[in-house]
Amino acid sequence: MGICLSTAGVCISTADDVVNDFLDRQSLFYEESKRAREHLQKKNAAANNDDYNAIHVNSILQSGLTPIYPTLPDAARKHGCRNVYDGDTLTLEDDARVRLMGIDTPELKERQPFALEAKEYTKKYCYGKDVWLTFGEIGGSENEKNKDHYGRLLAFIWVPLGDDSGSRGGTNGGKSPPRQSTSNPSQWLCINEGLVASGLAHAYSPSNSKKVHNHDKLLGLQRLARVHKRGQWETFKDYNVIVTPNGSAFHKCKNGKSTTSDCKHLSRSKNLSILSASDVYDKGMHPCRNCFG
Template sequence: MGTCLSILTQVLEQHAESSTTSDTAPKSAATTTSGSASAVVVAAAVPSSSSGGSSNNKKNSPVYDSLPNGAKKFAVRNVYDGDTLTLVDERRVRVIGVDTPEMKPSPPQPYAEDAKEYTKSRCDKTDIWLLIDGEDHYGRLLAHIFVEQDGGGYLCIGEGLVQQGFAHAYSPNKAEKPFNWDKLVSIQSEAMAAKRGIWNNFNDEMVVKTANGSAYHKRSCEHISTIRNLQEMKVSAATVMGLHPCRTCMADP
């Protein structure tokens, strides 16, 4: 683990150097979604991070001083799980950039209920702001969710989930990265180092990745059974690289 923590320290230092202006200078949202042709895509300026929040790294605070350009207000009817909710107009929303433990099939995966409660306590039966970036193949809106804070600023739900250890940073492939991807990976590294949530007792086992893949797998995974030249590493190292667990072979608690 000493080697992984060393890698983690180097990565966090690189993020700090490379993001000196990334949290304060407006820029366009960088996600390129592969949703339907009718998907609504909003190009928006990135909001400025607040110095508030519980993160030791102020640049990694999930609270922003202001909303991004293009964010629109909606009302929530129901929160399904940590990363999925339903609006009062019956449209479903999937949070971009994160993947929370699954509530189904029963019993829920570890920390699935914690993730749901985190989102529900902040979004249910209230107004939220969505920065919409298309739709997925299920017809759900893909969006960043922001909620107003009593003390000022707007909490990014996805970043908050990752900070608490209730979600993995998640991107389907290397071509589809949300505007805050580097920040999500950095927040995730902090959560792992602090052993929050899913990182509290995680098994730092050996896993493998393909040359261009965005996920890590067990060597027995059916998705990589015909692939040669797999790279082997520990889960902690894969996490620092921004890889996410395979949703098939790594799904079991």
């Protein structure tokens, strides 16, 4: 009977592995060796992740789309942040609720993926600290045009980057965490843009006529996050969606290949089209909340 040398080689190699593993287990240092191997694997994985992060950051910097600025906008107003509700909503020390403009983060109530990560990002930079707000309309926080239909302020949030200089005056009657600030910051982070750059938010406009001034920049940051699979784009696989001629939202296809949909918002719509999700995201459209939750 003939013997397949290639198959025999595989069998011998497998047998060697089994024998070596058995001998390893008899060693007095097996557990220590095992822990050392696991530690090395984790270290290599972390190093690879750091390299990947560096590639993403370099791509942002080279594109000129960085969310970090050398100076604070002149119109910015300082407030203390008392609480962070989720990735795109926080509360100031005067109890005013703020909704971050131009973006939409995953919903905590619906337990959407990366909702907690988005909240932790905003909390890291804002909770218990001084933050600076700018608005889409002139007139500051007293202007009703700077509020949504829930009465929340619509704003961009800016925070200084650097070493914290410590507490800023207690807890405001037990309601607020210790305040922290930064002395003479040379860099300022726009939280709205930072969330999108990290893949923790989508660029968002409620309608085609209500786009924020940096809408194109947000789309660029979103595209880079998708290309580098950051945050919620980590497992993104393209799919077909339904769009209307003038709508700002896209809708779920019933079978992925036709304009048939169960969405109530499309019941009277005509001239529907099918596009890829990546295309509509690049156009600045957002998921229909009725279809996608």
